[in-house]
Amino acid sequence: VREEVAVKIGKPERFVIVEPLKDPVPREVPAEPPEKEEPRPREPEKVPAR
Amino acid sequence: VSGLSGERAPDYHEPLVGWRVWLLEEEKIGLHLRSVVHEIIWPPRTELVALCLQRSEWRHQAHTAPAAECECGIYSTHDPGTLDHYLGLASRWRRRKLDRVLGLVYLWGRVLTCERGWRASEAYPARLYIPVSRGVPEAAAHEAAHALASAYRVPVEVLELPRGVSAVEALGQQRHAA
Numbered sequence: 302v303r304e305e306v307a308v309k310i311g312k313p314e315r316f317v318i319v320e321p322l323k324d325p326v327p328r329e330v331p332a333e334p335p336e337k338e339e340p341r342p343r344e345p346e347k348v349p350a351r
Numbered sequence: 352v353s354g355l356s357g358e359r360a361p362d363y364h365e366p367l368v369g370w371r372v373w374l375l376e377e378e379k380i381g382l383h384l385r386s387v388v389h390e391i392i393w394p395p396r397t398e399l400v401a402l403c404l405q406r407s408e409w410r411h412q413a414h415t416a417p418a419a420e421c422e423c424g425i426y427s428t429h430d431p432g433t434l435d436h437y438l439g440l441a442s443r444w445r446r447r448k449l450d451r452v453l454g455l456v457y458l459w460g461r462v463l464t465c466e467r468g469w470r471a472s473e474a475y476p477a478r479l480y481i482p483v484s485r486g487v488p489e490a491a492a493h494e495a496a497h498a499l500a501s502a503y504r505v506p507v508e509v510l511e512l513p514r515g516v517s518a519v520e521a522l523g524q525q526r527h528a529a
Contacts, residue, residue: 311466
């Protein structure tokens with residue numbers, strides 16, 4: 302990717318190294334796969350009281 | 352200019368913040384930012400990484416961008432007052448009324464500090480302003496702002512320009528009022 306003269310910024314002076322602690326890019330968060338629903342335990346069958 | 356050979360400890364742990372101008376470009380996948388001088392699309396949700404493609408003879412030697420002896424790197428200025436020239440360039444080259452964006456840009460990686468700005472190896476927009484002249488439908492400007500904000504996930508504001516007021520002046524007034 303090339304970026305050329307876009308603004309008149311004058312003569313170069315010195316290099317600096319910039320390593321942000323926090324990522325400046327709001328990156329795409331990969332969607333998590335939907336969690337599998339665990340089968341619900343079967344409710345005991347209701348037997349009419351005698 | 353001091354050389355930069357090999358690894359060294361970082362000078363800053365926060366990105367530098369500069370000003371620049373972009374063009375609005377309608378792509379198949381939506382509205383995007385484009386560099387004013389070159390047909391470089393700024394990718395949403397990922398950094399733009401500088402790569403030197405200068406074609407003059409001595410620059411054929413591959414080098415890491417930015418290089419002090421070259422003109423490569425992602426440009427940005429300290430002072431928004433210098434952006435008027437580039438806003439004018441953008442207007443001359445493009446006919447549409449809603450085609451220019453100015454704003455703040457994060458810069459990091461290897462950054463060459465210059466007299467009035469920087470040339471960086473990596474960059475991403477930080478905050479965008481869409482200048483809107485009289486006569487441009489307000490809805491179109493807000494629609495563009497919404498599309499850019501959705502694509503880049505950065506704050507985007509519409510900058511209404513009263514008659515006779517430049518985008519840079521309007522920006523100054525708005526920032527002063529805030």
